[in-house]
Amino acid sequence: MEWRIIRGKKAANQTLGQCFILFGMCLPTGDSLLVQIMSATFAEAALRAGDRLVCRQGCTQCCHGVFALNQLDALRLRSGMETLRAAEPALAHEIEHRAQMWVVEHEAGFPGDAQTGLLGDTEADRERFEEFANEAPCPALDPETGRCDVYAWRPMTCRIFGPPVRMGDGEALAHCELCFKGATTDEVVACEMTVPFDLEAELMDEIPLKRDTVVAFALLG
Numbered sequence: 317m318e319w320r321i322i323r324g325k326k327a328a329n330q331t332l333g334q335c336f337i338l339f340g341m342c343l344p345t346g347d348s349l350l351v352q353i354m355s356a357t358f359a360e361a362a363l364r365a366g367d368r369l370v371c372r373q374g375c376t377q378c379c380h381g382v383f384a385l386n387q388l389d390a391l392r393l394r395s396g397m398e399t400l401r402a403a404e405p406a407l408a409h410e411i412e413h414r415a416q417m418w419v420v421e422h423e424a425g426f427p428g429d430a431q432t433g434l435l436g437d438t439e440a441d442r443e444r445f446e447e448f449a450n451e452a453p454c455p456a457l458d459p460e461t462g463r464c465d466v467y468a469w470r471p472m473t474c475r476i477f478g479p480p481v482r483m484g485d486g487e488a489l490a491h492c493e494l495c496f497k498g499a500t501t502d503e504v505v506a507c508e509m510t511v512p513f514d515l516e517a518e519l520m521d522e523i524p525l526k527r528d529t530v531v532a533f534a535l536l537g
Contacts (some may be wrong), residue, residue: 339440343391344519351392353359353512354475361479361509368496368507371478374462377494378477382422382449382530384435387523388516389471390534395537396469411465415535419468422449422532455532471531472516479509 362369385393385474399447400408420428428435436447456466464470480491496504499506520526 320524322392338453341387341523343395344388344522345377346515346519346522347392350515350519353515354472357510357512358475358479361507363471365479365495365507368481368499368503370495371492374436374460375494376453376457378463378474378492379454379457380451381462382445382452383444383471383473384528385473385530385534386469386520387525388520390472390537392469393466393471393531394537396466397537400466403500403526411456411535414457415532418452418455418532419536422452425449428527433529433537434527435529437527455535461515466535472511476509476511480504481509481511486505509531 362371397408397411400411423430425444425448427448435441441490454464456464456470458465464474478492478495480489480496482488483490489505491504496507
């Protein structure tokens with residue numbers, strides 16, 4: 317997946333009460349609020365962007381290439397898989413099969429502990445991760461329909477991909493390279509999606525395990 321970066325001024329699901337536990341961890345109930353805010357801010361950005369935002373089912377460029385997954389996202393995905401196992405067991409089985417095949421294909425080069433699915437935290441591990449599974453399709457992706465089978469529980473990275481979002485220290489504004497073709501910098505800035513990073517950080521503070529993982533292992537948790 318690729319982002320187009322421009323420079324600009326720095327800009328200022330789980331239902332409540334549901335608890336999914338892994339390694340003694342529970343998905344914070346505040347995650348439902350985070351998801352609601354993200355859905356609302358994406359909808360607002362999409363409304364301003366109009367047809368310059370080309371995200372749609374079947375466009376899967378952002379569904380290829382592994383990325384680090386924090387434990388808040390991992391717990392949300394595992395909660396979603398529990399829901400699917402109860403409501404749509406055949407679909408859950410298919411997702412698990414794709415995740416298992418992903419692990420089989422990539423575990424030999426996994427820059428971390430392939431038994432737990434936790435990424436390594438040394439400099440060497442981080443360097444290896446830069447070159448790891450960069451073209452691999454996400455196991456949550458249905459290859460026939462181009463649909464994300466865990467869309468309701470997708471990670472934050474997936475939720476912000478497409479519209480303009482502030483990156484790093486806030487000086488860089490990034491969006492999917494397929495979107496905003498021919499748009500001016502001012503037009504891109506006007507469609508910026510605000511992201512509640514502070515709320516996400518607060519929720520992550522509630523989770524004792526800080527090591528990242530990847531989608532495939534989260535789906536199998």
